[in-house]
Amino acid sequence: MTDDIRALERQLLGDVWTSNAAWDNLVHFCDVIGNRWAGSPSEHAGGEYLRGKLEEYGLSNVRLEPISFGAWERGAASLTMLGPTERSFSVIALPYCPAVDITAEMIDVGNGEQEDFDRLGDSVRGKIAITAAETNPVNARSEKLSHRTDKLRFAEDAGALALVYINQNPGKLHISGAIASPGGGPAAIAGLGTSWEDGSTLLRLAQRADGPVTLRIHTGGTFHENTSYNVVGELPGSRWPDEIVVTGGHYDGHDISQAAMDDGAGTMTTLEAARVLAALPEGSIGRTIRFVLFCGEEVGLFGSWGYTADHEDETAKTRFMLNLDGAGQGRGGTEALTLTGAPDLIPWFEGQAEDMAYRMPVSHRMGPHSDHYPWAIRGVPTATLGSKDDSPGLVGRGWGHTEADTVDKGTPRGLQMSAAVVARLLLRVANAEDFPGRRRSRDEVMTQLTDLGLDEPLRRADRLGLVGGKAE
Numbered sequence: 370m371t372d373d374i375r376a377l378e379r380q381l382l383g384d385v386w387t388s389n390a391a392w393d394n395l396v397h398f399c400d401v402i403g404n405r406w407a408g409s410p411s412e413h414a415g416g417e418y419l420r421g422k423l424e425e426y427g428l429s430n431v432r433l434e435p436i437s438f439g440a441w442e443r444g445a446a447s448l449t450m451l452g453p454t455e456r457s458f459s460v461i462a463l464p465y466c467p468a469v470d471i472t473a474e475m476i477d478v479g480n481g482e483q484e485d486f487d488r489l490g491d492s493v494r495g496k497i498a499i500t501a502a503e504t505n506p507v508n509a510r511s512e513k514l515s516h517r518t519d520k521l522r523f524a525e526d527a528g529a530l531a532l533v534y535i536n537q538n539p540g541k542l543h544i545s546g547a548i549a550s551p552g553g554g555p556a557a558i559a560g561l562g563t564s565w566e567d568g569s570t571l572l573r574l575a576q577r578a579d580g581p582v583t584l585r586i587h588t589g590g591t592f593h594e595n596t597s598y599n600v601v602g603e604l605p606g607s608r609w610p611d612e613i614v615v616t617g618g619h620y621d622g623h624d625i626s627q628a629a630m631d632d633g634a635g636t637m638t639t640l641e642a643a644r645v646l647a648a649l650p651e652g653s654i655g656r657t658i659r660f661v662l663f664c665g666e667e668v669g670l671f672g673s674w675g676y677t678a679d680h681e682d683e684t685a686k687t688r689f690m691l692n693l694d695g696a697g698q699g700r701g702g703t704e705a706l707t708l709t710g711a712p713d714l715i716p717w718f719e720g721q722a723e724d725m726a727y728r729m730p731v732s733h734r735m736g737p738h739s740d741h742y743p744w745a746i747r748g749v750p751t752a753t754l755g756s757k758d759d760s761p762g763l764v765g766r767g768w769g770h771t772e773a774d775t776v777d778k779g780t781p782r783g784l785q786m787s788a789a790v791v792a793r794l795l796l797r798v799a800n801a802e803d804f805p806g807r808r809r810s811r812d813e814v815m816t817q818l819t820d821l822g823l824d825e826p827l828r829r830a831d832r833l834g835l836v837g838g839k840a841e
């Protein structure tokens with residue numbers, strides 16, 4: 370990197386490490402504004418707060434962009450074992466669970482992977498299935514583990530009436546996660562979340578029973594059309610203003626938590642990077658950096674699907690998208706970059722990490738479950754920067770998507786570290802003469818998707834037509 374970039378980075382790093390802004394913002398966001406559930410007054414208040422901050426920091430074209438979507442509001446939920454033993458368990462409906470009243474026999478489907486449903490065959494039909502929520506790989510050679518929405522799809526295809534997910538981490542924490550149909554409609558079958566302790570008791574009682582176990586599930590929950598807002602601001606490029614680098618995390622959260630680490634921390638990483646980059650001298654940033662704080666990610670990536678559709682004509686000008694869902698967690702020092710759809714960029718980012726004297730692992734994985742994905746399927750190179758939270762030994766998301774995702778899990782240093790790395794990476798991508806990111810063709814993307822079976826969910830959501838995006 371040039372001496373100019375090094376001088377700018379000294380300013381960025383000095384600004385990040387001498388400020389408590391990111392931490393103060395996060396605490397306010399979580400304790401005062403609340404969970405930012407998609408479409409709620411709390412989410413709208415969060416959007417207004419972020420807009421105010423982007424304006425205060427001096428970004429250009431700061432605005433809220435409305436997104437219409439199908440919203441869900443939580444109702445009561447219960448799970449009762451009717452026989453042979455009578456017992457109640459503490460459960461929550463997973464967001465977008467339809468309102469149901471079902472009495473049926475239970476079946477344990479283990480980890481709820483496709484192999485489990487294949488093994489059990491027709492015995493799943495007409496039953497309430499019980500599965501482990503997120504699991505860890507059984508061994509280093511394990512296949513990839515399925516997302517809860519995949520497990521729900523397997524259960525639906527096998528004829529189950531409902532699927533109950535057991536959190537694999539102890540602590541009496543219910544596991545959440547949306548199971549919406551495409552567009553925000555009710556899930557095809559009911560889905561509930563329970564704690565490790567209640568779920569384990571349920572399985573033990575079922576094992577003890579000498580014969581069929583009957584369960585009753587009762588859920589409320591209501592659906593209505595709603596509007597959420599992406600928060601957008603930018604730093605116009607001085608040399609190539611038409612070329613855009615997009616970055617941001619989602620500011621909405623799950624209703625049962627403060628959504629502090631997922632993704633309050635990524636939101637504040639975005640905001641802090643914006644603050645320090647905006648403070649650089651005029652003409653420091655070559656390509657336009659567009660900051661987008663997404664609404665509605667947790668309920669089906671509505672913010673990013675909506676944004677990319679509304680900005681379809683900018684797809685060809687977008688050089689790179691850096692997603693910050695998962696950034697800013699923990700104590701700092703574990704930041705890692707995962708490219709999506711663009712493994713050819715690994716050497717360039719490894720080179721930047723080395724040049725920054727920062728040990729940052731760079732890998733590639735075609736993950737569909739966050740806001741980079743609508744860009745990735747359009748062939749735009751994307752990556753996610755994330756850091757480990759402070760829950761070593763926990764399975765899957767750890768405290769994420771449970772009541773325990775609260776602001777006490779974060780640290781000022783974790784936010785500073787991520788913001789420092791993100792600001793430097795953005796500056797480098799925006800200014801590099803030799804940035805090797807390239808748009809992939811529709812055929813290339815389709816091959817990447819079909820290799821992983823990701824074409825099927827896109828087909829069900831009627832989104833295959835978006836693959837490859839609009840041509841240059």
Ligand SMILES: [Zn+2]
Nearest residue numbers: 631632694695
């Ligand atoms: Zn998230």
